[in-house]
Amino acid sequence: MKLKFGIIGAGNIAPVHATAIQNIKDVELVAVAANHLERAQALTSQFGGVAYRDYKELLSQSDVDIVTLCVPHFLHAPLTLEAAAAGKHVICEKPMAISLAECDTMIAACNKAHVNLGIIFQGRFEPLAIKLKKAIDSGELGRLLWVSANVFWHRTDAYYDSAPWRGTWASEGGGVLINQAIHALDLLLWLTGTPTRVIGRIQTLNHQIEVEDCAMAMLEYANGQMGIIQATTVAIPGFPERIEIYGSEGSAIYHKGQGQLEWHFNDASRNHVDKVEASSGAAQPMDITAAAHTAQFKDFVEAVLEHRAPSVDGKAGRSSIELIEAIYRSSRKNIPIDIPFQEDEA
Numbered sequence: 001m002k003l004k005f006g007i008i009g010a011g012n013i014a015p016v017h018a019t020a021i022q023n024i025k026d027v028e029l030v031a032v033a034a035n036h037l038e039r040a041q042a043l044t045s046q047f048g049g050v051a052y053r054d055y056k057e058l059l060s061q062s063d064v065d066i067v068t069l070c071v072p073h074f075l076h077a078p079l080t081l082e083a084a085a086a087g088k089h090v091i092c093e094k095p096m097a098i099s100l101a102e103c104d105t106m107i108a109a110c111n112k113a114h115v116n117l118g119i120i121f122q123g124r125f126e127p128l129a130i131k132l133k134k135a136i137d138s139g140e141l142g143r144l145l146w147v148s149a150n151v152f153w154h155r156t157d158a159y160y161d162s163a164p165w166r167g168t169w170a171s172e173g174g175g176v177l178i179n180q181a182i183h184a185l186d187l188l189l190w191l192t193g194t195p196t197r198v199i200g201r202i203q204t205l206n207h208q209i210e211v212e213d214c215a216m217a218m219l220e221y222a223n224g225q226m227g228i229i230q231a232t233t234v235a236i237p238g239f240p241e242r243i244e245i246y247g248s249e250g251s252a253i254y255h256k257g258q259g260q261l262e263w264h265f266n267d268a269s270r271n272h273v274d275k276v277e278a279s280s281g282a283a284q285p286m287d288i289t290a291a292a293h294t295a296q297f298k299d300f301v302e303a304v305l306e307h308r309a310p311s312v313d314g315k316a317g318r319s320s321i322e323l324i325e326a327i328y329r330s331s332r333k334n335i336p337i338d339i340p341f342q343e344d345e346a
């Protein structure tokens with residue numbers, strides 16, 4: 001069966017989706033919708049399909065099986081609900097949504113419509129991330145003691161001015177945490193588990209925006225493991241992101257943005273560095289290739305054909321929003337926040 005795709009949104013990331021679709025055998029792009037019709041047309045002239053100004057027309061096109069969402073954050077939840085109601089499987093760009101409550105409505109709507117929901121976290125499909133995950137899960141690093149995600153990126157004022165949805169709570173849903181650092185946060189959660197308590201601080205230090213351009217958080221885990229998150233878009237010129245894992249048997253430093261994974265053990269003869277080609281959005285948002293998106297799309301297509309959930313489903317996508325919402329709540333109320341949330345911490 002040849003699955004057919006429709007893409008909603010035709011800005012920065014949409015060509016990466018179109019390329020991923022083109023890279024997969026036996027699938028086809030049949031429609032693109034964007035409220036700037038000329039952008040949708042630019043994509044269909046290169047990759048094929050019909051262009052629409054109104055996404056509702058795409059959703060009513062009966063041969064569209066899978067809809068991918070490349071739209072501003074505040075549209076992720078409502079468009080997922082509409083796509084699911086139209087019987088389409090949904091691949092939604094990160095972040096899953098701008099609140100945990102929205103994530104839950106998305107999961108419920110897709111379950112009710114018996115369609116798959118996948119959230120793009122292409123970092124999980126990169127070879128070094130997979131290698132690190134296997135090493136942690138197999139106990140090679142021992143008991144995890146200390147973990148961190150470090151995102152010292154730079155975004156210019158022009159970047160925040162480039163689209164009206166950027167830099168506001170209502171439409172971006174947050175700042176560096178929910179937009180840029182979320183890839184590293186998702187990896188940290190996937191690799192090292194969910195913390196049970198979070199103390200967070202956010203600030204807006206060097207941009208004329210409502211949302212945070214600086215964030216830090218202390219993480220406590222049920223097993224005593226500790227963690228730190230540092231994330232900013234004020235660090236000139238922007239440094240490749242890094243995830244650090246310190247375990248009882250060894251350490252792994254994942255220079256994700258540089259495609260390097262350092263291994264350190266008590267027996268120094270085992271120390272080594274794995275390297276792959278890599279790029280980072282540290283300075284330029286679109287400094288990414290379609291390779292990891294292709295791998296994630298392939299997993300999603302196989303999941304639809306095999307009637308199983310995709311590897312990064314709604315539950316997985318939800319976890320980074322839970323962590324980010326905990327950091328925002330903690331910073332706003334100046335208290336530690338427990339995960340899962342307690343009613344009185346809303």
Ligand SMILES: NC(=O)c1ccc[n+]([C@@H]2O[C@H](COP(=O)([O-])OP(=O)(O)OC[C@H]3O[C@@H](n4cnc5c(N)ncnc54)[C@H](O)[C@@H]3O)[C@@H](O)[C@H]2O)c1
Nearest residue numbers: 009010011012013034035036055070071072093094095163
């Ligand atoms: N996975 C990644 O590495 C990565 C990289 C960049 C962006 N993203 C994510 O992709 C999403 C889109 O980001 P972008 O940078 O491409 O944004 P963008 O502003 O460049 O593009 C947004 C697109 O949505 C369209 N749009 C807006 N409202 C619409 C509506 N009501 N109906 C139809 N189309 C509408 C706009 O016309 C535009 O084509 C965001 O969630 C962003 O976080 C992910």
